[in-house]
Amino acid sequence: MNTNDKRPSGFLIQFFRWFCHADMVDYIEGDLREVYDRRLKTSGKRKADWGFFIDVLLLFRPGIISPRKPFQNLTNYAMLKNYFKIGWRNLSRNKEYSLINVTGLAMSITCCLLIYALVKINFSTDNFHDSPDRIYRIVTEMKSNSSYHTSGVPTPLPGLIRENESFGEEIAQIYLANNVLITNRESDGLQFYREEEGVVFVQPEFFSIFNFPLISGSYKSLEETPNSVFLTKEKAQKYFGEGDPIGRSLLLDKEIELTVAGILQDFPPNTDFQSGIYVSYQSFKSYMPWLASENFWSGISGNMQCFVLLNKGFSSQDAEKSLASYADKYPISQDTKSTYSLQPLSDIHFNPVYSGSASKSSLWVLIAIGFFLLFTACLNFVNLATARALRRSKEVGLRKVMGGVRSQLFWQFIAETGIIVTLSIFLSLILSYSLIPFVNQWFGCNLDVTVYYNVEFFGFLGLLDLGITLLAGFYPAFIMGGFSPIQALKGKSSHLKVGGFNIRRSLIIAQFVISQVLVLALVVMMNQLKYATQSDLGFDKEAVVMVTIENDSLNFKQALKNEFLRIPGVVNVSLCESAPVSGSGWRTNIGLGQGAEESDLLTIIKMTDENYLETFGLELLEGRNLNPSDTVKELLVNETLLKNLGIADPQEAMGRIVTANGGNMEGEIVGVFKDFHDNSFHTEISPMLLTTDARSYGSFAIKLNVGAGVEPLREIEEVWKDNLPEQYFEYSFLDDSIARFYESETRMLKGIQIFSFIAILIGCLGLYGLVSFMVAQKTKEIGIRKVLGGGVSNILWIFGKEFGRLILLAFLVASPIGWFLMKNWLQDFKFQVDLDWWLFIVTLATSAAITVISIGYHVIKAAFLNPANTLQTE
Amino acid sequence: MKEFQLGEFEELVLLTIGILNNVAYSIAVKDEMEDRLNRPVSLGALHTALKRMEGKGYLKSYFGESKEERAGRPRKYFEITATGKKALLFSKETRDSLWNAIPASNWQSSLKGI
Numbered sequence: 001m002n003t004n005d006k007r008p009s010g011f012l013i014q015f016f017r018w019f020c021h022a023d024m025v026d027y028i029e030g031d032l033r034e035v036y037d038r039r040l041k042t043s044g045k046r047k048a049d050w051g052f053f054i055d056v057l058l059l060f061r062p063g064i065i066s067p068r069k070p071f072q073n074l075t076n077y078a079m080l081k082n083y084f085k086i087g088w089r090n091l092s093r094n095k096e097y098s099l100i101n102v103t104g105l106a107m108s109i110t111c112c113l114l115i116y117a118l119v120k121i122n123f124s125t126d127n128f129h130d131s132p133d134r135i136y137r138i139v140t141e142m143k144s145n146s147s148y149h150t151s152g153v154p155t156p157l158p159g160l161i162r163e164n165e166s167f168g169e170e171i172a173q174i175y176l177a178n179n180v181l182i183t184n185r186e187s188d189g190l191q192f193y194r195e196e197e198g199v200v201f202v203q204p205e206f207f208s209i210f211n212f213p214l215i216s217g218s219y220k221s222l223e224e225t226p227n228s229v230f231l232t233k234e235k236a237q238k239y240f241g242e243g244d245p246i247g248r249s250l251l252l253d254k255e256i257e258l259t260v261a262g263i264l265q266d267f268p269p270n271t272d273f274q275s276g277i278y279v280s281y282q283s284f285k286s287y288m289p290w291l292a293s294e295n296f297w298s299g300i301s302g303n304m305q306c307f308v309l310l311n312k313g314f315s316s317q318d319a320e321k322s323l324a325s326y327a328d329k330y331p332i333s334q335d336t337k338s339t340y341s342l343q344p345l346s347d348i349h350f351n352p353v354y355s356g357s358a359s360k361s362s363l364w365v366l367i368a369i370g371f372f373l374l375f376t377a378c379l380n381f382v383n384l385a386t387a388r389a390l391r392r393s394k395e396v397g398l399r400k401v402m403g404g405v406r407s408q409l410f411w412q413f414i415a416e417t418g419i420i421v422t423l424s425i426f427l428s429l430i431l432s433y434s435l436i437p438f439v440n441q442w443f444g445c446n447l448d449v450t451v452y453y454n455v456e457f458f459g460f461l462g463l464l465d466l467g468i469t470l471l472a473g474f475y476p477a478f479i480m481g482g483f484s485p486i487q488a489l490k491g492k493s494s495h496l497k498v499g500g501f502n503i504r505r506s507l508i509i510a511q512f513v514i515s516q517v518l519v520l521a522l523v524v525m526m527n528q529l530k531y532a533t534q535s536d537l538g539f540d541k542e543a544v545v546m547v548t549i550e551n552d553s554l555n556f557k558q559a560l561k562n563e564f565l566r567i568p569g570v571v572n573v574s575l576c577e578s579a580p581v582s583g584s585g586w587r588t589n590i591g592l593g594q595g596a597e598e599s600d601l602l603t604i605i606k607m608t609d610e611n612y613l614e615t616f617g618l619e620l621l622e623g624r625n626l627n628p629s630d631t632v633k634e635l636l637v638n639e640t641l642l643k644n645l646g647i648a649d650p651q652e653a654m655g656r657i658v659t660a661n662g663g664n665m666e667g668e669i670v671g672v673f674k675d676f677h678d679n680s681f682h683t684e685i686s687p688m689l690l691t692t693d694a695r696s697y698g699s700f701a702i703k704l705n706v707g708a709g710v711e712p713l714r715e716i717e718e719v720w721k722d723n724l725p726e727q728y729f730e731y732s733f734l735d736d737s738i739a740r741f742y743e744s745e746t747r748m749l750k751g752i753q754i755f756s757f758i759a760i761l762i763g764c765l766g767l768y769g770l771v772s773f774m775v776a777q778k779t780k781e782i783g784i785r786k787v788l789g790g791g792v793s794n795i796l797w798i799f800g801k802e803f804g805r806l807i808l809l810a811f812l813v814a815s816p817i818g819w820f821l822m823k824n825w826l827q828d829f830k831f832q833v834d835l836d837w838w839l840f841i842v843t844l845a846t847s848a849a850i851t852v853i854s855i856g857y858h859v860i861k862a863a864f865l866n867p868a869n870t871l872q873t874e
Numbered sequence: 875m876k877e878f879q880l881g882e883f884e885e886l887v888l889l890t891i892g893i894l895n896n897v898a899y900s901i902a903v904k905d906e907m908e909d910r911l912n913r914p915v916s917l918g919a920l921h922t923a924l925k926r927m928e929g930k931g932y933l934k935s936y937f938g939e940s941k942e943e944r945a946g947r948p949r950k951y952f953e954i955t956a957t958g959k960k961a962l963l964f965s966k967e968t969r970d971s972l973w974n975a976i977p978a979s980n981w982q983s984s985l986k987g988i
Contacts, residue, residue: 024921024925026947026948027900027937027947027948027949027950028900028917028921029945029947030940030944030945030946030947030948030949031899031900031901031917031921031944031947031949032917033943033944033945033947034901034941034943034944035901035917037943054916055916055917055918058916058917058918058919059916059917059918059921060918061918061922062922063921063922063925063926064918064921064922064925
């Protein structure tokens with residue numbers, strides 16, 4: 001028998017020790033072992049074990065089981081309670097100090113939470129589908145002299161893939177038709193709805209790939225019933241109100257009669273499919289017959305997209321390999337080679353090459369800004385906490401005398417910070433929750449409070465709480481915990497090292513740097529946007545209304561034009577294809593000379609009548625205006641085109657023949673006009689032709705009298721309704737459309753405005769708090785100075801010198817950083833403002849002004865104090 | 875009766891401790907009781923009773939030697955305190971007085987009844 005056999009079961013012993021009352025465990029265990037030993041000798045191992053088991057079991061009874069006293073285990077419960085009590089008392093006693101800290105932190109945390117929501121919704125785009133990692137979009141790269149990426153594919157490709165290839169479990173071809181007009185003809189009179197998000201022509205497979213559940217109807221009807229349409233619940237309500245929408249009809253772009261066949265659940269906000277209208281792909285053949293044609297290989301529309309759900313076991317590389325053969329077999333044109341590749345679903349939202357809607361870099365900028373805001377608030381906290389550390393010195397000394405050690409004090413102060421931070425987090429939760437609607441309105445985003453209802457978010461909150469507490473609390477706690485008890489109790493502040501003033505100075509400088517960089521960004525952005533939207537574009541954009549018309553009869557359009565001209569307040573009317581500046585335009589290659597080979601010179605051609613120059617105030621440099629004509633006969637060119645054609649003297653161009661559009665178009669140059677900006681300031685001025693071609697006129701450009709107000713516009717609408725009762729009257733002011741080019745910049749500017757405002761506000765709070773302590777410390781000094789003859793200006797200079805130095809130092813750091821960042825931002829613009837020195841001066845002045853405002857009150861108060869009062873105690 | 879609460883099992887334990895005088899530790903008590911009363915006594919019940927009576931002040935205890943067979947754990951010896959003794963006496967007197975109160979004739983008849 002080895003020793004192991006003589007022992008009772010270890011598990012039972014452990015169990016007994018676990019439940020037994022600590023006072024009794026020793027001798028009862030002794031008893032158990034003694035009895036076991038005796039039984040072992042008398043009746044053997046088995047019986048002894050069994051007896052032991054029974055004994056232990058019978059000991060498991062009240063009176064022997066240790067009672068539940070939780071706080072007995074947490075030995076420092078009372079201490080922790082005390083920390084919190086003291087912390088809370090300190091907070092409520094120093095109301096100003098707590099308010100400054102909590103406000104600063106709450107503001108920056110609110111920004112962080114909102115940024116979190118924004119980032120989260122962007123990074124979770126379309127992640128709710130069944131197998132998002134197997135969903136790909138086929139995209140095309142076209143290579144000739146230059147390379148061009150498009151999110152679309154040639155129309156016949158998806159069909160061929162479905163027939164011949166095995167890599168796709170599901171293939172769905174879709175066409176996104178943007179900016180359509182939906183007409184509801186059922187109700188009394190016509191109702192028009194302009195849908196900017198447009199409609200999507202889909203095959204039923206689309207809904208097997210993407211998870212957009214139907215409330216009623218069946219996916220099959222998309223294939224079986226031509227012209228059937230699915231609406232989201234929201235859209236159905238918009239068109240038909242509360243009634244049953246199934247079976248009712250809508251008119252798409254005034255030509256296709258759609259019948260509602262199903263209702264889709266409303267889409268979650270985190271999807272790139274913004275449209276709520278899904279039309280059977282069958283209808284696309286009548287919507288755009290030329291593009292829908294099954295052997296149209298010669299062009300690619302970025303809206304003709306193909307989504308693939310890859311079969312398990314196929315990689316995107318496999319699929320790309322098999323797609324290569326199609327590129328060889330069906331070239332786009334003789335010298336254009338296309339390459340098909342698979343773009344993962346997760347990439348679609350972000351990739352700018354294929355016009356992804358969000359940019360990762362701006363999200364990172366947001367995250368950085370959020371971090372810096374937090375950082376500023378933390379700096380405030382550190383500054384204020386160290387500045388007032390002396391007030392706590394007696395407490396620290398006493399605690400140390402009573403046996404407290406540095407680590408305990410450290411954790412005490414960390415806990416106090418924790419209270420403040422947690423309080424701020426609660427505040428900002430409420431704030432951000434209630435701010436979401438305003439944020440959505442302001443930035444045109446679609447945040448949803450539901451991002452705040454998940455575990456991940458609470459994890460983020462916890463992390464934030466911990467992170468801020470440590471970031472803000474570490475340094476002050478470290479310093480205060482390190483006070484020497486003797487000196488701390490003596491209360492001689494001069495002996496205590498309260499984080500040398502230089503550290504506090506550098507923290508203030510860091511704060512100034514952050515706010516100065518933001519202010520500089522703000523100033524530069526505002527300047528650039530003002531430049532882009534308000535500078536002279538080379539044509540007159542004030543009070544020009546663009547009205548689109550869909551009617552083929554030229555006579556009718558001419559008649560309408562004359563009617564418009566009769567309205568008082570209308571200065572000029574031109575029939576044209578588009579305004580001088582427009583995001584889209586017809587680009588084609590042109591050649592010089594009759595029947596000439598077309599060169600690789602992409603040129604914008606605008607079809608206009610003879611009133612165009614006058615209406616938009618375009619300046620002719622040479623030659624004459626176009627003569628009225630219904631077909632292409634005469635041309636006007638801009639300076640850029642001449643330069644590109646290698647013609648130096650405008651006069652030389654007169655009478656030359658230009659061939660365009662594959663030889664279908666030929667005309668004689670009769671004039672040269674001055675360059676104007678035909679697109680946003682992001683791009684260069686394009687070579688441009690103006691010519692007459694009555695078939696292409698789709699808009700009226702109506703120049704109103706600048707002071708005329710809305711009256712002419714109303715009369716235009718009346719004229720329209722009299723002549724075209726069936727058509728939707730749509731108009732836009734040209735300068736509004738121009739402003740829309742800079743939508744993302746304007747949004748960014750708004751963001752920077754708010755963030756810099758908050759950063760400055762937090763900085764002000766900090767300075768205000770800090771200066772109040774500084775003044776309190778210097779009261780005696782000020783008193784003595786005044787007694788000895790120092791004037792008010794003298795006292796003011798003490799503080800002015802100090803802060804002036806800090807601002808200048810910060811400016812030395814901030815200006816190169818800001819210069820670099822803004823230089824980068826301006827890269828996006830082909831026409832940009834200079835980073836003038838005055839922008840930097842404005843920044844510096846702003847910074848100084850803000851500082852004066854925030855420290856002024858305390859400083860002036862201190863300077864005017866009667867020294868008799870401050871010195872009377874000594 | 876109120877000041878001296880003593881359950882039946884507790885009384886037996888207390889009496890046994892009295893018998894064992896000076897060597898009364900739990901296992902000795904258990905053995906003695908099992909011996910004399912011919913009934914099994916579990917350690918659990920015994921320790922509960924001991925603890926309760928110590929709490930009431932009927933017993934006092936001291937730790938004795940630790941032996942190898944107890945894996946170094948000490949024995950806990952118990953002694954009856956004065957209160958304990960009073961409680962025992964009180965208990966006995968109460969019973970005696972009750973015994974004496976039973977009329978002799980009753981005994982006769984009930985015996986007859988059997």
